[in-house]
Amino acid sequence: MEQANYHHGNLRSSLVSTGIEFLNQKGVAGISLREIARTIGVGHNAPYRHFRNKQQLLEAMAEDGFRRLKARYTRLELEFANDPEGQIFESAMHVISMAADQPNLFQLMFGGHIQPQDCGGNLKLAADDAMQSLVSIIQNGQRLKVFIGGDPMTLALSTMSMIQGLAIMVSSGKLKVQFQTQAKDASWAGRQTLLRAMVLQLFEVFLSGLKENTKTHLKE
Template identity: 30%
Template sequence: MKNSQEKNSYHHGDLKRALLDASVKILKEEGYKALSLRKAATSAGVSQSAPYRHYPDLESLYADIAEEGFRMLAEKQKKLRAKYKKRPLLLFRESGVSYVEFALENPDLFRIMYGNQIESHLKYDSLIKTEDETFQIIVEIIRDCQKAGLIPEGNAEKAATSAWTMAHGVAVLLSGQQMMFRSIEIKQARKITKDLIQFLYTGLKA
């Protein structure tokens, strides 16, 4: 019965989705070190050989997981942009806070998105495309602020890069409780991020 179900799932193109969902679940519950193609197969309820239909090695699975992470992050940012479309400054702040929260809520997924588990993202065209699309949402948020006269007109891509870099640095330091954040409880992350984004906004406005 199991073989029949597996074959049917593969026929309908669901095997890859099942493996990806299983992998994300393993990351959430056990951490990235627990993930393997064999474990993903077991969790998805398919044979040990099934993952190799889509993934020649673990890195290729990591690439799809990273893409899924960027897709999830983009969806969060899109919802924020819709929610605060008439309040661009609040949107700017909340987008940074949301980024840090995403990292803290999904630490092992975040690690795969940005860590060295994938030797070069350039090997995976779909991943690069999704990363670029996610970044463009931040660019549009910056442009929203420019159009509202909250920050000067200028290179929105550079401003977005500054915003993303700062939020990412805060996320990494907070999640690892490193450097100046080593004695800070994670629950304080939202206020800390708000304060730092205010500093960034002040700099962009100048």
């Protein structure tokens, strides 16, 4: 526990994690390499031994988010096997609840701060993996005659867009309003339940368009 070590030990991961803390607290614009180094208790130049520049640290932080996203995706794919509708909805819920819990991280990942084609293969791979999961879910749903036919890639992109849209609306606060008015003093689990109910409603239109059978909601 000797804290006066000249060498920190695992500075790189410390930088990423405290970076994400600052991100959550102060947003992308509020992140400063020097402040991160200061709070870790390390010289203002130490980060440059691990990242070429600030942008690379941001990319590492985003990559961390993508990895968590993907890990959950693959777990969901197994958990909801043979239930493509459930897979799609739970995937959406996962992305959206991440957008609700860590809006700034979400905006870092999808807000254009990061150009996957410019940075290390890891980030691009992590981002592409999420897309690929969606494609295979769609294909599975088509096999089971649950989803409509058509190019799976196109359907996956469409689905991804819908999910992204909901997530952006949540992370940017446009949906939080109504969501919070009911939930301002609820627990995390409570908020999660309300979020799920809201997403269920908002996702229904899209989902009913994706499903093979005729509409189920004829409550008019």
